[in-house]
Each structure stands twice: as C-alpha cells, then as structure tokens.
Amino acid sequence: xxxxxxxxxxxxxxxxxxxxxxxxxxxxxxxxxxxxxxxxxxxxxxxxxxxxxxxxxxxxxxxxxxxxxxxxxxxxx
Amino acid sequence: xxxxxxxxxxxxxxxxxxxxxxxxxxxxxxxxxxxxxxxxxxxxxxxxxxxxxxxxxxxxxxxxxxxxxxxxxxxxxxxxxxxxxxxxxxxxxxxxxxxxxxxxxxxxxxxxxxxxxxxxxxxxxxxxxxxxxxxxxxxxxxxxxx
Numbered sequence: 001x002x003x004x005x006x007x008x009x010x011x012x013x014x015x016x017x018x019x020x021x022x023x024x025x026x027x028x029x030x031x032x033x034x035x036x037x038x039x040x041x042x043x044x045x046x047x048x049x050x051x052x053x054x055x056x057x058x059x060x061x062x063x064x065x066x067x068x069x070x071x072x073x074x075x076x077x
Numbered sequence: 078x079x080x081x082x083x084x085x086x087x088x089x090x091x092x093x094x095x096x097x098x099x100x101x102x103x104x105x106x107x108x109x110x111x112x113x114x115x116x117x118x119x120x121x122x123x124x125x126x127x128x129x130x131x132x133x134x135x136x137x138x139x140x141x142x143x144x145x146x147x148x149x150x151x152x153x154x155x156x157x158x159x160x161x162x163x164x165x166x167x168x169x170x171x172x173x174x175x176x177x178x179x180x181x182x183x184x185x186x187x188x189x190x191x192x193x194x195x196x197x198x199x200x201x202x203x204x205x206x207x208x209x210x211x212x213x214x215x216x217x218x219x220x221x222x223x
Contacts, residue, residue: 009132009204010215050202053137069134075216076131076162076203077115077174077194 001026001064005037008071011047024062031058033068046073078150078158080142082133084165089114089175096159096177107156107179111190119169121207121216128208131164131173138162138202145196149178152192153185160193162203195222 006019015038022036030049035041049056050069062068079096093112097103119126146158159177167173176194180186198219205216 006134008134008202009206050134050137053134053140055200069137071134071202072204072215073218074198074200074202075205075219076133076201077198077219 001028001062003028003033003062003065004067005033006067006069007037008069010072011044011070015041028062029059030056030062030068033062034058034070037070043070044072047071048073078143078146079160080139080146081161082135082138082142082164083161084163087161087163087172087175089161089172092161092175093159093177097179100157100179103156103179106181108181109179109183109186111178111180111183111186113174113176113190113194114172115174115194117167117169117171117173124207124209126169126207126209129167130206130208131167132204132206133162133164134202141201142197145193145201148196149189149193153180153189154182155180155185155189158189158193160197162197162201164203191222198222 003022005022007015012018020037024036034043047070049058051060052067117129142160156179161175163173176190178186178190207214
C-alpha cells in the first residue's frame with residue numbers, strides 16, 4: 001500500500017525533507033511508516049503522530065492512501 | 078464561528094470590532110465578550126529575539142481549531158467564537174493569536190475563552206522558530222497556562 005508522509009518543524013530540518021510517498025506492506029503501523037520514511041532512524045521520544053490529520057498513536061494501524069504526519073511538540077499561541 | 082490561519086498582519090481589535098458588527102445575531106443577545114490576544118515578546122529564556130517564524134500543518138491546524146471551538150460550544154453556552162492565528166514571519170509586539178468568545182453572561186465567555194486558548198497552546202499544530210543574534214532555534218515547549 002501507499003501512504004503519504006509529512007514531517008514538520010525541527011523534524012523536517014533534522015530529516016532534511018518535508019515528507020515522502022512510502023510503499024509499505026499491507027499491515028503496518030505509524031511506527032513502521034516512520035522507520036521506512038526516515039531511513040531507519042530511531043523515532044525521538046517526543047514525536048507526535050497524526051493520521052489523516054487526527055492525533056494518533058505510534059502503534060495505530062495505517063491504511064492505503066493515508067496521510068501520516070510526524071512532528072515535535074506544538075508551540076503555537 | 079470563524080477560524081482562520083493567516084499569513085498577513087493581524088489587527089486583533091479591528092478584527093473583533095468588524096466581526097461583532099457583521100454578526101447581527103450577537104446584537105442585543107451577547108451580554109459578554111471575552112477576548113484574548115497573544116503577542117510576540119522580544120525576550121525568551123534570557124535571549125533577545127529579533128524575529129520569529131511560525132509554521133503550521135495546513136488542513137490539520139484549521140480542523141483542530143474548529144474541533145476545539147466546537148467542543149467549547151458543547152460545554153458552555155456560547156453565541157459565537159472567533160479564532161485567528163498568525164503564521165509566517167513575525168516581529169516583537171506583533172499579535173500572534175486572537176481568541177474571542179461571545180455569550181449571554183460572563184461566566185461562559187471567560188471560561189470558554191481560557192479553555193480554547195489553553196487547548197490551542199497544548200494541541201493545535203503550530204511551531205515557533207526564533208531568530209536570535211547567534212542564529213535560529215525552535216521553541217521546544219510552551220509555558221504552562223494554569
């Protein structure tokens with residue numbers, strides 16, 4: 001299946017890209033998507049995950065066509 | 078209810094006045110308006126800050142702000158809510174965020190305004206990058222509001 005990956009803020013700078021399209025096996029979690037999209041880097045402990053623009057856990061299952069975003073703690077306002 | 082993420086300059090007081098004037102349903106019904114404006118400071122963690130860049134997650138940010146405001150409207154008796162948040166480059170004293178809430182009585186307006194602001198700070202996907210004399214740095218966490 002195919003998922004769209006997005007990275008934001010400091011994570012985008014650390015990884016050197018704002019996202020990617022990832023081909024991954026039919027059964028995968030957000031953490032699996034991270035590993036593939038980041039080239040096998042360990043996920044920093046404070047990273048937040050959103051699937052289709054809703055907060056989600058790292059162990060949540062992703063589906064074909066999902067948008068999976070990874071970003072650091074938010075600092076708006 | 079109006080939610081906006083804006084790259085252009087924000088004048089929160091004009092925004093509130095214009096919105097209130099346009100929402101005729103508020104006229105006579107709103108006994109209370111609570112307004113929070115957050116602006117950029119020129120100092121953070123002991124360092125002078127000359128500018129700041131605010132990044133967001135287009136789509137999710139607006140969706141999440143709407144969710145926060147809808148949840149507040151379920152919890153309190155509100156007549157209307159207006160949230161405008163800046164993105165892009167800001168300078169000291171520039172307004173960053175406006176939260177305005179109208180209700181019949183002050184309790185609902187005060188409490189909902191505070192709640193929306195705190196939820197926004199904790200959960201809405203925005204990120205600040207500060208410009209210091211020595212370079213850039215990402216803000217890693219917000220100060221506690223309660």
